[in-house]
Amino acid sequence: MFRRAAASFGRVATGLAGVQVAAAAVALTDKELSKKPEWYQIAVRSIEDALKRTSKYGYIESTTSLEEAHEALNKVSDIHNTEIQWRIARILFEKAELSKNHDEVLHLLHEAKDHAKKALAVEPAKGSAGAHKWYALILTRLAKLEKKPEYETEAYKHLEKAIAVDPKDPYALHLLGVQQFNNKDYSAAVATLQKAEAIKAGFSASNLYYLGAAQKAAGKKNEAIVALKAAVQANPKNRFDGKARSQAKNALAGLKVKPEEYELEDL
Incomplete structure (x- = not known):
């Protein structure tokens, strides 16, 4: 069960019902939990489910899932625990x-930023990839909305930290690659985006688009065409992928590649 795997949450404190429930979500066995009152079991399982949902690398686009996870974790939002706080920040960002x-x-973004900072303030020595990754995403979004380029620089550093802690997260690598592309560091972007593909090939049409765009900018036309075709043919998993497919089509048109050379019949 997840509560066994997430033992790092530990028994944070006792005395408050919310804290006790949060500790139980990661410390009790199924047998032990079954002996608790029904309301207690429901609370623990709702928190456990919220922790599992918000552990996934990719985006959550279901408003229902986000609301349910937010409601569950809000009950323990006063706990100074990195793993809880960054998940709340993630939910608010999404x-x-x-x-x-x-x-x-x-x-929502400023509230998310506050929770992410709380997460980083109590980050364990081994580091928290999730805390750095979602803080970086929040800063990147705020940088665009509030015209604060210094946030972009800070976000870049946090993405690097996230990858250092968890080098197997293709989405974190993708986000870093996009930053490098936007900074016109095309060689670095190609290398980073290729690392993401090596971990999970075809996980994101957006990653394939940016890979192709970076290769094109780096003068690697043939490689760019291959990546851009793959982006168009990829199954979109979220709104970012949908936008990336359209961008890839436009990029291919700019490279004089005809639609019949890459369009699939069922698309």
């Missing part, structure tokens, strides 16, 4: 990404 209200977006 809710901001799905919102179309500018004021709400900024409010």
Whole structure:
């Protein structure tokens, strides 16, 4: 069970019901949990489920899933624990990404930033990839909305830290590669985006698009065409992938590649 695997949460403290439930979510066996009152079991399992959902590398685009996870983790939001705080930050960031209200977006992002900073303030010695990764995403978004380029620089450093802690996260590598592309460091972008593909080939149409775009900018036309074709043919898993497929088509058109050379019949 997940609560065994996440033993690092530990028994944070006792005395408050929320803290006790959070500790139970990672410290009790199924047999021990079954002896607790029903309300307690439900609370523990809701937190456990929220922790599992927000552990995934990729994006969560279900508003229902986000709301359920937010409701569960809000009950233990006063716990100064890195793993809990960065997950709350992640949820708030993803809710901001799905919102179309500018004021709400900024409010959610700043709230997310606060939780991410709390996560980093109590980061364990071994590091927390999730805390650095989602803090970087929050800063990157705020940099664009509030015109603060210094946030981009800070975000880059946190992505590097996230990858140092968890080098097997293809999404973190993708995000770093995009930053390098935007900084016009095309050789570095190609290398980073290729690392992401080596970990999980075809995991993201967006990664394939940026790989192709970076290769094109680096003068590697033939390699770029291969990557851009793959981006168009990839199954979009989120809104970023959908946008990337359109961008890849435009890039291929700019390289004089005809649609019949890459379009699949079922697309």
